[in-house]
Amino acid sequence: MPEPSPTLKRRGRLFRAGAAFFVLLALAGYLVVQYVTGGTGKPGxxxxxxxxxxxxxxxxxxxxxxxxxxxxxxxxxxxxxxxxxxxxxxxxxxxxxxxxxxxxxxxxxxxxxxxxxxxxxxxxxxxxxxxxxxxxxxxxxxxxxxxxxxxxxxxxxxxxxxxxxxxxxxxxxxxxxxxxxxxxPATLTCQGRVDATTTQAAGPDAVRAALVRDFGRDALQPAGAEVSAGSKPTPSPTVSTQAGSRTVTLPVPVGKGVAKGRSVRQRGWQLAHWAVANSSALHIERVSYGGREWTAGNTDSQWRTTGAQGTSGAEKDADAVRIVTGQ
Missing domain, CATH: 1.10.530 (Lysozyme)
Structure with a gap:
């Protein structure tokens, strides 16, 4: 059987090199899409x-x-x-x-x-x-x-x-x-990468709407909270602009404002974990509560202690869940 000519050998090598290049290009494109969308088909x-x-x-x-x-x-x-x-x-x-x-x-x-x-x-x-x-x-x-x-x-x-x-x-x-x-507490984390495929609205208004959808209006307007003579009324949820981001400050109700006998701590961590779970869909970048903070995009996505942890500031940090959105 005659041996292939040098020209055919070169063409074969070029073909294999070209095929390998396109495979790598496709793989790179797939990885980019997974990163941008938060890997909607993969655990995030x-x-x-x-x-x-x-x-x-x-x-x-x-x-x-x-x-x-x-x-x-x-x-x-x-x-x-x-x-x-x-x-x-x-x-x-x-x-x-x-x-x-x-x-x-x-x-x-x-x-x-x-x-x-x-x-x-x-x-x-x-x-x-x-x-x-x-x-x-x-x-x-x-x-x-x-x-x-x-x-x-x-x-x-x-x-x-x-x-x-x-x-x-x-x-x-x-x-x-x-x-x-x-x-x-502090046991649920997500990568928090924006899901580019979602049609759901994002930003503070979307966070408010999603809270009402899942928890009812009491999540935004805690009713019946007990106010003692020396305490301050529970603040209403606010939205403020900070360093180009939008922050939803969500008061955690106390006393009768806590849903059906649940503790303040349980309610606060439920709201905090809820925000992390919705981070990709609602473009949430950061959530803090109880002296802990979760930030989207961290390699390990862990809850990290803040300056309030272990200090008198930790008690103040327990009165509200703070949700920072990217829009």
């Missing part, structure tokens, strides 16, 4: 255990937003942390914490609820706040649900064809519930 958020067991769960910014909504709706209804864990495990199993528009037969949304089975209209079910609310409404009818195995409680609401499927998601749901109800 993480929750860790507040205990010494070092358990952790990684999830996407989209999942973080939906999980935060589920937790906010639950605590707003006075549901315990266990109820929130049941709801989160159910949604992880049914939709992967995504608000999907399809499913088995006419199943839709975070919990794959069916309009034909009386769960609501298609529009209602595709509203995460409504979907979470109707799930909790059915859960409260399950007698002794807090003492039942998670998969049993979830199945009595869902009537799934796979009744044991929820159990495998319990460890992740428990971690999420502890953070998103505020019971496990």
């Amino acid at each position: 958020c993480k929750v860790v255990s507040g205990k010494a067991d070092q358990e952790a769960y990684e999830f996407t910014p989209e999942q973080a937003v939906n999980a935060a909504t589920i937790a906010a709706v639950g605590t707003g209804r006075g549901m315990p942390e266990r109820a929130v864990a049941i709801a989160l495990a159910t949604s992880i199993q049914e939709s992967g914490l995504r608000n999907i528009r399809h499913g088995d037969r006419d199943s839709l949304g975070l919990f794959q609820q069916r309009p034909s089975q009386g769960w609501g209209t298609k529009k209602q079910i595709l509203d995460p706040t409504y979907a979470a609310g109707i799930f909790y409404e059915h859960l409260t009818k399950v007698k002794g649900y807090t003492k039942l195995p998670l998969t049993v409680a979830a199945q009595r609401v869902q009537r799934s064809g796979f009744p044991e499927a929820y159990a495998k998601h319990e460890p992740d749901a428990v971690l999420l519930a502890a953070a998103l109800t505020g019971n496990s």
